[in-house]
Amino acid sequence: MAHIPTTSDRAPAPARLLAAGRRRAPRIRWGGLVDHLVLIAGALFMLAPSLMLLQMSTIPDEQIMRTGPSFQIGDRFLPNLDKALNESMSFSGETTGRNMFRNSMILGFGFAIGKIVIAMMAAYAIVYFRLRFAMLAFWLIFTTLLLPLEVRIVPSYEITQQLGLLNTWTGLIVPLIASATATFFFRQYFLSVPEELVEAARIDGAGPIRFFLDILVPLSRTMVAAMFIIMFVYGWNQYLWPTMISTEEGRFTLVQGIKQITQGLEGGHIPEFGRSNILAILAVLPPVLVVVFFQRWFVKGLTDTDK
Amino acid sequence: MARVALDRVRKVYRNGFEAVKPASFEIADGEFLVLVGPSGCGKSTLLRMVAGLEDITEGSLSINGREVNGVDPAERDIAMVFQNYALYPHMTVRRNIAYGLKNRGMAKDRIAAKVQEAARMLNLTEHLDRKPSQLSGGQRQRVAMGRAIVRDPALFLFDEPLSNLDAKLRNQMRIEVKALQRRLGVTSIYVTHDQVEAMTMADRIIVLNAGRIEQIGTPSEIYHSPASVFVASFMGAPPMNLMRGAIETGAVRLSDGTALMQAPAGRGGAVTLGIRPEDVHVGEGPADFDVALVEELGAHRLLHGEVAGQPFTAHVLKDSPLGPGRHRIGLPAGALSLFDPDTGVRL
Numbered sequence: 001m002a003h004i005p006t007t008s009d010r011a012p013a014p015a016r017l018l019a020a021g022r023r024r025a026p027r028i029r030w031g032g033l034v035d036h037l038v039l040i041a042g043a044l045f046m047l048a049p050s051l052m053l054l055q056m057s058t059i060p061d062e063q064i065m066r067t068g069p070s071f072q073i074g075d076r077f078l079p080n081l082d083k084a085l086n087e088s089m090s091f092s093g094e095t096t097g098r099n100m101f102r103n104s105m106i107l108g109f110g111f112a113i114g115k116i117v118i119a120m121m122a123a124y125a126i127v128y129f130r131l132r133f134a135m136l137a138f139w140l141i142f143t144t145l146l147l148p149l150e151v152r153i154v155p156s157y158e159i160t161q162q163l164g165l166l167n168t169w170t171g172l173i174v175p176l177i178a179s180a181t182a183t184f185f186f187r188q189y190f191l192s193v194p195e196e197l198v199e200a201a202r203i204d205g206a207g208p209i210r211f212f213l214d215i216l217v218p219l220s221r222t223m224v225a226a227m228f229i230i231m232f233v234y235g236w237n238q239y240l241w242p243t244m245i246s247t248e249e250g251r252f253t254l255v256q257g258i259k260q261i262t263q264g265l266e267g268g269h270i271p272e273f274g275r276s277n278i279l280a281i282l283a284v285l286p287p288v289l290v291v292v293f294f295q296r297w298f299v300k301g302l303t304d305t306d307k
Numbered sequence: 308m309a310r311v312a313l314d315r316v317r318k319v320y321r322n323g324f325e326a327v328k329p330a331s332f333e334i335a336d337g338e339f340l341v342l343v344g345p346s347g348c349g350k351s352t353l354l355r356m357v358a359g360l361e362d363i364t365e366g367s368l369s370i371n372g373r374e375v376n377g378v379d380p381a382e383r384d385i386a387m388v389f390q391n392y393a394l395y396p397h398m399t400v401r402r403n404i405a406y407g408l409k410n411r412g413m414a415k416d417r418i419a420a421k422v423q424e425a426a427r428m429l430n431l432t433e434h435l436d437r438k439p440s441q442l443s444g445g446q447r448q449r450v451a452m453g454r455a456i457v458r459d460p461a462l463f464l465f466d467e468p469l470s471n472l473d474a475k476l477r478n479q480m481r482i483e484v485k486a487l488q489r490r491l492g493v494t495s496i497y498v499t500h501d502q503v504e505a506m507t508m509a510d511r512i513i514v515l516n517a518g519r520i521e522q523i524g525t526p527s528e529i530y531h532s533p534a535s536v537f538v539a540s541f542m543g544a545p546p547m548n549l550m551r552g553a554i555e556t557g558a559v560r561l562s563d564g565t566a567l568m569q570a571p572a573g574r575g576g577a578v579t580l581g582i583r584p585e586d587v588h589v590g591e592g593p594a595d596f597d598v599a600l601v602e603e604l605g606a607h608r609l610l611h612g613e614v615a616g617q618p619f620t621a622h623v624l625k626d627s628p629l630g631p632g633r634h635r636i637g638l639p640a641g642a643l644s645l646f647d648p649d650t651g652v653r654l
Contacts, residue, residue, distance in 0.1 A: 196393035199360050204407035204454070205381035214406070218397040 080274035111235025119182030225297035309461035316366035343505035344515035386455035463495040536651035563615040568640035581644035585622035592637025
């Protein structure tokens, strides 16, 4: 949790001493109060849907159908959790929450790690080696930012299919593993690393690979953390691409799976709100944890210029 | 220990700029050589060519008789200290110093012993487990030195290593660096733009200007008989006084006609006269000195003014009573330098 400064915290030290000396209550700073009210309102606004999901996963599905969200906390949370994790909606029985969670994790980590490794190596080549068309290569990579997946999905799918990679992890991850964003950020970062460091390493007998692993990678760790957050969330949230590539239910991700469950609505029986709500919470949790865990480095990586 | 020889070494950048004009000199074993010159004179380029960080366009560079033009920096048996120290920020002092040894595959216990020894020599023992960011400028400088000495290189290269330190620390480090080099007896090339550093540290100085070697000599030679107007004005603070003059009717004269000394045989016409401020006799002599300003420096004073309508500075002792006004001065023949006014070369 971030430390939220209170009015007394933020008062400059002499003022605080003075106030203590006279034994008077610290004056309320109206500006600070308004700031906090706005922040609290914003936080509640953002949190409300998640809290609603949580509340609705504790009451029976019939009650949701009748009354909608309420403030009542029921006793159905654990049964719903069990159902969400271990029961499958499909014929194959492979779309359990547990399974889909694992698949989403593979996708998230696969994307994040793959993209970071490839982007770092690409940026290293562009910045540190006298390549003939380094500048051209960089701008070619950069222009792919203008071509998001949705624009090139047909050819991408066709290539993946012709390579026989449908329904494989390779087919899911590799076609999307090149990242112009990450390459760009690493390039900018490497350009800001002082030239003398390379020269000192050369004199110290470190070859290109040693320099990369011993010096450049450890130096870039804040940048890596920042990229990890962005790329993990990107991979975790993929919907279109996995839907096209994996038709086997054993490879469904959480994001796909939730859709699968709410399709029950069309069947006539009561949809399993409790279960899909828990799956939705499960789907939100890892990206939130990644951000919470890496946020210190994230800010540092994107703003720190001091090497 | 090493002898270094440069034979018509030249550097031309791809855009056609000639950073170093053909330079030839030798450095003796254990010598402390200082390359000095204003910024952009090619002194750093020259050093970086010796280090192998910059390609040599033409000419040959040899260390201990072996030509090393195409040899990788790591194979040249050199160590370099950079202006901004170039310490690896994520490594502790210990790992910074040990990195070069580790890359050369030295055994761990030997590395540890060598790092300890280097740290003791540089008073870094208690800082070994800190990161460079936790050290002061002087300490960082010493770590950079440690990284250099721990490898027992044949040749030290210093690229303006003290220019990031404050004045007081710089004076102190100057002495430390010099003492360390004396103790280890390692041949060194030291680049600086500070003429005081050059004078105080060097066994021999090379003065560079616009990519060309102006003069090679001991500090005393450079100071007392500069080879050109450039060297005369660059070395020494305050710089040498330079005045227009002429050789007429058998005497060297100021532009107002005052005769200073007998003319050397076979010369005539215009000359540039040079004299160090401290060689001027103030109080008696043939020339008039209009003092406009007195600069009090504690140990001595500088009188600024004009002689024969040209700017002039003289050096007097602290108890000299002389103030602004007109004074007689003498310019002893032995201290006068004569230069060709067109080429700037010493006559």
